Amino acid sequence: MLKRRLGSTLEVSAIGLGCMSMSGTYGTEFDDAESRATLHRAVELGITLFDTADVYGPFANESVVGHGLRDVRDQVVLSTKFGFVRDSTGRNYGYNGTPAYVRQSCDLSLQRLGTDRIDLYWQHRLDPDTPIEETVGAMAELVAAGKVGHIGLCEVGPETLRRAHAVHPIAAVQSEYSLQSRDVENGIRQTCRELGIGFVAYSPLGRGLLTGAITQASDLAADDWRQSSPRFQGDALERNLALVEASREVAAELGCSLAQLALAWVLAQGDDVVPIPGTKRRTYLEQNVAATELVLSARQLARLAELVPPDAVQGDRYADMSAIDA
Numbered sequence: 001m002l003k004r005r006l007g008s009t010l011e012v013s014a015i016g017l018g019c020m021s022m023s024g025t026y027g028t029e030f031d032d033a034e035s036r037a038t039l040h041r042a043v044e045l046g047i048t049l050f051d052t053a054d055v056y057g058p059f060a061n062e063s064v065v066g067h068g069l070r071d072v073r074d075q076v077v078l079s080t081k082f083g084f085v086r087d088s089t090g091r092n093y094g095y096n097g098t099p100a101y102v103r104q105s106c107d108l109s110l111q112r113l114g115t116d117r118i119d120l121y122w123q124h125r126l127d128p129d130t131p132i133e134e135t136v137g138a139m140a141e142l143v144a145a146g147k148v149g150h151i152g153l154c155e156v157g158p159e160t161l162r163r164a165h166a167v168h169p170i171a172a173v174q175s176e177y178s179l180q181s182r183d184v185e186n187g188i189r190q191t192c193r194e195l196g197i198g199f200v201a202y203s204p205l206g207r208g209l210l211t212g213a214i215t216q217a218s219d220l221a222a223d224d225w226r227q228s229s230p231r232f233q234g235d236a237l238e239r240n241l242a243l244v245e246a247s248r249e250v251a252a253e254l255g256c257s258l259a260q261l262a263l264a265w266v267l268a269q270g271d272d273v274v275p276i277p278g279t280k281r282r283t284y285l286e287q288n289v290a291a292t293e294l295v296l297s298a299r300q301l302a303r304l305a306e307l308v309p310p311d312a313v314q315g316d317r318y319a320d321m322s323a324i325d326a
Helices: 032-044 061-068 070-075 099-113 132-144 158-167 188-195 206-211 234-246 248-254 258-267 282-293 298-307
Strands: 003-006 010-013 049-051 077-082 084-086 092-095 118-123 148-154 172-176 198-202 273-275
Touching: 003 198, 003 273, 032 061, 032 282, 049 198, 061 070, 061 077, 061 099, 077 099, 099 118, 099 132, 118 132, 132 148, 132 158, 148 158, 158 188, 172 188, 188 198, 206 234, 206 258, 234 248, 248 258, 248 298, 258 273, 258 282
Parallel strands: 049 077, 077 118, 118 148, 148 172, 172 198, 198 273
Antiparallel strands: 003 010, 084 092
16 A cells, blocks of 8 residues: 655555444444444555544444454554534534633543544534634644644635644645545645645545446435435536546546546545545445556546536535535
8 A cells, every 4th residue: 555644744545444434424324343344454455544533423433443443553543523513413513613622522532432542633624713723722732642643624724724734733634625526726735735734535436426326316315414415416416427427438448447536536636635435345445445556647637627627516515515614
């Protein structure tokens, strides 16, 4: 497995594993035994970055990940997040980035993960009522205390990132980034490179859209949250599926799947980019890891730019984009 660096010192595998789906986010069907087997197989394949969050589950995902990786704890980078305020039913009560909440959330995550340190700790979303300097200051205190190794910010804009980085070095920014989600190219990617900050790309497979497995909204379970996603609705879904089909010619040329093409495209965006495709099954995991062996030529990248222009996708990423910092 190739390695990439987040920030100046944190080395991780070139591709990570997003663990959110192991706790039923995409419908209620999930299997703890298969999830644990997937975690073990990921380690065997050389993956070192495992991404979770306190609200995934809610609160169950950290326990699944921590327990599944307990025997190889020192070989992996545990990445988790705080910031959403939710109850055990998943009801959202807003965002909290106050120092007291940062400390409390960290201690609870450490308990659920069954570890004495979080290797990469993220603010999941910004708290509009708490200055970023206060939140990052509290995270820096956790680093000084040895509870956290590195800190990151999710869905953050350039100005906020600069303010945060002035308080304590930010190892990475995590935002959605894929062949169909390119808005981070309008500022934050450039700021990360300028400051020497890594970039972790979540949903590099477009929440399944770029795999070719979804052909209509009815392919999704009734309790799958994508049923309310603007990109999976009506005319927008039809347009976005057409873009997926357009990229099939490049996949055929490479002899790979659509999913592998999508991951290879993200990997080709720079050595500072680490995609974290999510899966709860070993079969898909192995297919995803195989994408690290693909190399897109300049001609193929240019062709994809023609077939899937940056602004071609239809629909917002979320029904409510108010928590995304521009």
